[in-house]
Amino acid sequence: MGPELGLIKPGMTVVCGDSHTATHGAFGALAFGIGTSQVEHVFATQTLKQSKGKCMQVKVTGARPLGLTAKDIILAIIGKIGHAGATGCVIEYCGDTIEGLSMEERMTVCNMSIEAGAKAGLIAPDQTTFDYLAGREYAPKGADWDAAIAYWKTLKSDDDAKFDIVIELAANDIAPQVTWGTNPGQVIGVNQPIPAPEDFSDPIDRDSAVKALKYMDVKPGQKLSELTVNHVFIGSCTNGRIEDMRAAAAIAKQGKVAGHVTAIVVPGSVAVKAQAEAEHLDKIFLDAGFEWRLPGCSMCLGMNDDILSQGDRCASTSNRNFEGRQGRGARTHLVSPAMAAAAALAGHFADTRDFVAND
Amino acid sequence: MSNQSNPAGAGISVHTGRVAPLNQANVDTDQIIPKQFLTSVTKSGYGKHLFHDWRYLDLHEQEPNPDFVLNKPEYQGASILLTRENFGCGSSREHAPWSLDDYGFKVVIATSFADIFYGNCINNALLPVQLTSAQIDTVFAAVEQDSTCQVVVDLPQQQVRFNDQVIGFDIAPHHKNNLLKGLDAIGQTLELDDKISAFEAKQAAWQY
Numbered sequence: 001m002g003p004e005l006g007l008i009k010p011g012m013t014v015v016c017g018d019s020h021t022a023t024h025g026a027f028g029a030l031a032f033g034i035g036t037s038q039v040e041h042v043f044a045t046q047t048l049k050q051s052k053g054k055c056m057q058v059k060v061t062g063a064r065p066l067g068l069t070a071k072d073i074i075l076a077i078i079g080k081i082g083h084a085g086a087t088g089c090v091i092e093y094c095g096d097t098i099e100g101l102s103m104e105e106r107m108t109v110c111n112m113s114i115e116a117g118a119k120a121g122l123i124a125p126d127q128t129t130f131d132y133l134a135g136r137e138y139a140p141k142g143a144d145w146d147a148a149i150a151y152w153k154t155l156k157s158d159d160d161a162k163f164d165i166v167i168e169l170a171a172n173d174i175a176p177q178v179t180w181g182t183n184p185g186q187v188i189g190v191n192q193p194i195p196a197p198e199d200f201s202d203p204i205d206r207d208s209a210v211k212a213l214k215y216m217d218v219k220p221g222q223k224l225s226e227l228t229v230n231h232v233f234i235g236s237c238t239n240g241r242i243e244d245m246r247a248a249a250a251i252a253k254q255g256k257v258a259g260h261v262t263a264i265v266v267p268g269s270v271a272v273k274a275q276a277e278a279e280h281l282d283k284i285f286l287d288a289g290f291e292w293r294l295p296g297c298s299m300c301l302g303m304n305d306d307i308l309s310q311g312d313r314c315a316s317t318s319n320r321n322f323e324g325r326q327g328r329g330a331r332t333h334l335v336s337p338a339m340a341a342a343a344a345l346a347g348h349f350a351d352t353r354d355f356v357a358n359d
Numbered sequence: 360m361s362n363q364s365n366p367a368g369a370g371i372s373v374h375t376g377r378v379a380p381l382n383q384a385n386v387d388t389d390q391i392i393p394k395q396f397l398t399s400v401t402k403s404g405y406g407k408h409l410f411h412d413w414r415y416l417d418l419h420e421q422e423p424n425p426d427f428v429l430n431k432p433e434y435q436g437a438s439i440l441l442t443r444e445n446f447g448c449g450s451s452r453e454h455a456p457w458s459l460d461d462y463g464f465k466v467v468i469a470t471s472f473a474d475i476f477y478g479n480c481i482n483n484a485l486l487p488v489q490l491t492s493a494q495i496d497t498v499f500a501a502v503e504q505d506s507t508c509q510v511v512v513d514l515p516q517q518q519v520r521f522n523d524q525v526i527g528f529d530i531a532p533h534h535k536n537n538l539l540k541g542l543d544a545i546g547q548t549l550e551l552d553d554k555i556s557a558f559e560a561k562q563a564a565w566q567y
Contacts, residue, residue, distance in 0.1 A: 033451035035479035084445035140565035
């Protein structure tokens with residue numbers, strides 16, 4: 001909602017009692033989650049004491065292949081560096097693939113910085129950022145706008161900047177991603193087999209895999225297309241924006257939700273809901289057999305009535321697949337909105353690239 | 360267990376207690392305290408819900424899971440939690456350290472901590488002690504051999520001591536100072552109020 005209103009600007013420091021505050025890093029803001037005592041400190045003093053973090057550069061390069069979404073990019077990054085791979089770091093995402101992302105896609109990438117262990121993740125502001133902010137309610141106007149642009153253009157890393165850790169990925173190597181385990185780093189491409197504990201050299205990763213395979217009720221070597229999904233959740237602060245609704249609707253209009261699947265679509269805000277309805281996306285979802293819900297967190301963390309039962313398997317566009325996150329004993333697989341919609345129609349995980357080609 | 364506090368009685372100094380070994384990496388905040396218990400804004404009363412999904416076999420917390428470490432007779436009364444990598448990952452919920460503290464833990468020893476959780480511990484006088492994987496192994500071994508093993512966590516000297524072993528640990532000086540003296544972070548910052556106001560006055564209105 002902050003971005004929709006033009007409240008989040010490059011160069012700001014943004015804190016909130018929510019670890020997914022990192023979403024706002026998409027605007028070139030230093031944005032991170034804090035605890036209740038720290039919120040109190042901010043209210044009382046307008047400041048917060050911080051230790052300096054390490055800098056990690058994550059560079060994604062190359063033209064984006066058909067069907068590759070921002071969610072797949074961030075899940076692939078987390079898969080590569082691990083669930084705690086960026087602990088103590090602030091990540092700067094860069095490279096031509098990142099520069100080619102829309103603001104909403106950048107928000108999806110930055111949103112899940114915390115799932116890589118990072119405190120924050122950000123992307124240098126550029127013309128895409130300025131175009132998004134222009135004319136929004138709380139964006140600067142007139143002479144202030146010109147002053148702001150001049151300042152915002154200075155907010156980028158020097159060409160010879162030194163990073164503590166540098167990670168590189170090629171967009172072309174990234175397939176639509178699906179998590180198979182109980183942390184976001186346990187993720188594979190949609191056509192890869194589920195790994196075996198022996199595939200991990202680190203003993204801790206191996207133990208985590210054993211535990212995750214058991215909890216998720218999946219077997220090494222199993223194909224994701226063999227896993228029957230009975231719930232689909234499209235929404236959350238990771239993937240509840242209008243572009244997410246459009247991506248899911250593009251798949252949804254190609255069929256009907258499988259008989260054994262309950263699929264819900266939850267826009268991220270009232271503005272997103274109104275925009276989606278103006279584009280008649282709600283009708284596409286309802287006609288295909290999805291539920292069209294009121295905005296909110298819904299099934300992302302199960303703090304309300306939207307919880308799963310023991311043994312349910314859910315394709316979810318949210319950000320955490322921890323044990324019990326969506327309900328005690330429930331199994332969460334993190335995917336993009338398109339992958340979630342495809343799973344709803346197929347009744348199991350399916351490669352969105354087969355659908356995108358048809359669209 | 361015993362706590363040797365500073366004269367003012369507000370900070371942490373030397374803590375001696377028994378250890379509960381939670382031999383697992385990536386223990387996330389949803390495991391420490393599930394979301395259904397976050398509806399209260401007071402800091403107490405969460406201890407009974409700590410590790411809810413693992414600790415109880417039923418939703419109403421009537422049937423303890425006998426296999427879970429905190430339910431084993433030998434670890435009753437433990438005040439030091441011993442665990443592995445990336446403890447406290449996930450949410451920024453401060454209910455995580457609140458629930459550990461309310462249960463009776465004074466110290467958490469782990470190979471690494473998630474950033475936000477670590478800061479939340481410091482702000483709640485729950486001492487997070489980071490040791491190497493090999494050092495953690497020796498503590499696990501000692502506790503496995505003797506569950507009554509008394510472990511001393513000495514903040515002034517930055518040491519963990521048990522049996523005849525002494526292991527040093529690192530902690531940022533300002534974190535150490537705040538924990539030792541039980542300082543109020545807000546009061547400290549407000550002493551710099553002039554500088555904060557001067558900085559704010561320099562900001563262009565359009566920036567915020």
